[in-house]
Amino acid sequence: MQAVNRIDRLTAILIHLQSKKIVKAEEIADRFEISVRTVYRDVKALMEAGVPIGSEAGTGYFIVDGYHLPPVMFNQEEAGALLMAGKLVERMTDPSVRKSFESALFKIKSVLHADERESLEMLQQSVEIVNWPKPMSNEFPNNFLTDIQKAIVGQEVLSMDYHSGVDEVTHREIEPIGIHYYSGGWHLIGWCRLRSGYRDFRADRIKQL
Structure with missing residues (x-):
């Protein structure tokens, strides 16, 4: 069971690396709730499997240009539409759905080219929903x-x-x-x-x- 969990985590780490220009080991550790030492081992395992991962001291890890995962491709307009939908997800759903949508958005970013990913990140910072009504109550889990x-x-x-x-x-x-x-x-x-x-x-x- 542990081996399966690690394979799933390695795949998720690879997708996370594909979604950004550069990622710190501490960010990976926080996202997947593992130690930095485990991050080092996982990155090494990915490199030994043939994934071209580069690193810069004090900066983080990055995927060498030209390497792409093979899942279904999205164009920039489709990814942008999903990003805007994500803003509504943030406001209109509970933590269980937001977590799943965040994971899906990382996967979408991972299959975009670098320039498209940069445009998407810029759009993400420029879109916001304001004056949204507050939840009826904060005393319940609201996570179902x-x-x-x-x-x-x-x-x-x-x-x-x-x-x-x-x-x-x-x-x-x-x-x-x-x-x-x-x-x-x-x-x-x-x-x-x-x-x-x-x-x-x-x-x-x-x-x-």
Whole structure:
């Protein structure tokens, strides 16, 4: 199992290196929650596998020009559209979705040419959403959108503790049919076994799932 995890991490590190001009060992360590010493070993393993990684003392690692991963290519306009969508993801979703989108955006950047990547990074600094309404409450985890999506796709029953608008906490078994965004938040729509009817649950009021 450890070998599989390391292979996944090596692939992720390679994608991370492809997404920027230069990356410090400390940045890699922080992103993947590993030690700097482990970063050194992983980079060495990638180099031994034939990946042309260069380094500058006190600066960081970089992929030598001309080396590209072979996944599906995006053009600059497509990548820019996804970046702008990412700004909405930052505001409209929870940490579970933001983490997945950030990972996807790194992969997109990794297959762009250097000049396109520079343009995308410039655009990223120039696009911002202002005056977005604040979340209804900060007292709940608000980290269940990914789990809800999986339940919808897998047609699984969700077991949750829900805090209603009348300050009541109840345990619900929900057969989810969809998630809708309106009135400043995401809402889970599904059949509630407790109430024997379709109900609307605000996702950021789920206490436990």
